[in-house]
Amino acid sequence: METITDYELDTLFQQSAQQHKAVEQINRQVMRTVRRDMRLKTLRKWTKLLGLCFGLPVAVVLYIYALFLFMPEMPEQLQTVCIAIPVATVLALAAQRLHYFSPEV
Amino acid sequence: MKGNVSDIELIRQVLRENDSRAFDTLMQRYSLPVYNAALRLMHDEEDAAEVTQLAFIQAYKQLDSWRGGDFGAWVTIIANHIGLRLLEKEKRRGNIRFDDVQSTTDLADIADETYNEQREEHLLALEQAITQLPEADRQIIRWHYYDGVPLQAIAERLGQTENNIKVRLFRIRERLKKKIEHGNNN
Secondary structure (H helix, E strand, O other), rough: OOOOOOOHHHHHHHHHHHHHHHHHHHHHHHHHHHHHHHHHHHHHHHHHHHHHHHHHHHHHHHHHHHHHHHHHHHHHHHHHHHHHHHHHHHHHHHHHHOOOOOOOO | OOOOOOOHHHHHHHHHOOHHHHHHHHHHHHHHHHHHHHHHHHOOEEEEEEEHHHHHHHHHOOOOHHOOHHHHHHHHHHHHHHHHHHHHHHHHHOOOOOOOOOOOHHHHHHHHHHHHHHHHHHHHHHHHHHHHHEEEHHHHHHHHHHOOOHHHHHHHHHHHHHHHHHHHHHHHHHHHHHHHHHHOOO
């Protein structure tokens, strides 16, 4: 059976303390990265939400206003296309949402 | 502090609530074993620290791909992959002196050969022995050896004489020595 001397125990304590310090330093650096990433995620989420709440209605209003302005001068086929495009976009977005829908999120 | 919360619950909190404290708790739990595994592979403290750091950052970024099981083991696997990649890079740069390295398995073997296994075993045994001590004794060890608090100050904190603390520390040390010698079996 091996025996541990006082000197060896002191050395072990020293090495263990050094390891703890190294690990604490690692933890701090990793957490800095993690917190920065989380802040960015939150920022992206809010930007998306603001875009959806304000950007989308503004885009729709502008589109309708443009249609209202230019529609009378357009040929009939172009009018159909102008109405079909937003309808198709809305349907495609809805289909995409349904496709990726997860009840957990 | 989320000491008693399970790993799964902590991971859920990170993913759903963006809770950084939950990930901090996971790190506190597993960073030392992962660091030790990285040290075993890299045989260099700086490299091991870098590998551990990268492994935890990667684990955080891929947290949604974790499919249950031992979280510590999962991060250790990530650390091993990163470590082997680093060793391969070093080998290509010619920074590794070993000429007979053929594969990543060889690299791991070489890292293991040069690694002081007994020292790491003793360190691990010491860590385990400390966790088995009563809280009051553990606190004295933590203060004196990890925070560098002098015995006089510990005595003042605990309202005891310095001699009392010296005797107590001597007994704790004897207990720890026995535990390390017997591999924590008693």
